[in-house]
Amino acid sequence: MKTDIRIFKDSEAMSIAAAEIFVQEAALAVRARGRFLVALSGGSTPSGLYRLLADEPFRSKLDWAKTFIFWGDERCVLPDDEGSNYRQAQDLLLSHVPVPEKKILRIKGEREPAEASVDYTQILKRFAAPGLDWPRFDFVLLGMGEDGHTASLFPGSQVEADSPTLAVSAEYQGRPANRVTLTPLVFNSARNILFLVAGENKASTLKEVLSDAYQPERFPAQRIRPTDGKVIWLVDEAAGSEF
Ligand code: 6PG
16 A cells, blocks of 8 residues: 655644644544544654644634544553643543543553553553454554654564553663553554644654554654554655755
């Protein structure tokens, strides 16, 4: 399958395109299945998207009462810590929209990583799709690090996952190291995956990740290959400069 890569002049234009896709997939999911299951990401890149969704014209185009918010990964810090992915989404988006509290299904970063991982596996199970122990997400948002990691799947980690969530520890740009992540088992059963990648520092890795050479141990973003879903890469000109 040909990779769907869309390049935008800057990260603002990229975020607007992401918000449009988000709204469109939400409407399709609610129409087809009565709810919209989303997994958010952390990192700085999705902040623009979160701000847009919190405001008009996007905010009122979403059926927040039918939206279930999950995370692809979380850092093991308190939920009000600046390094918490939950806090980022809460501050920029969730506190500004009428999403019911009980539909915000966060990874409990305040717990021991292994314990938080087991807890999230159980939460995922409550939403399991037939034949799976986890939901088929309607929409998964992912970023990519300079080193090719995505969510908290880091270079050198086990390629073939055998559980839906994992506790991991990895140093990256001074960010909280202990984390919990969903694994490719869950990501690859999603209906739609949207990668957002911005910045010149990601250009050479992005080129490798999107090349024909499959090196999933080195570039974990390549582990994301949905069995029956779509992947779209939204990239700014700086990150896409080596194509
Ligand atoms: C996290 C993320 C992580 C992130 C990348 C890119 O919790 O840190 O989910 O995978 O998406 O590190 O981060 P930036 O958007 O800040 O470059």
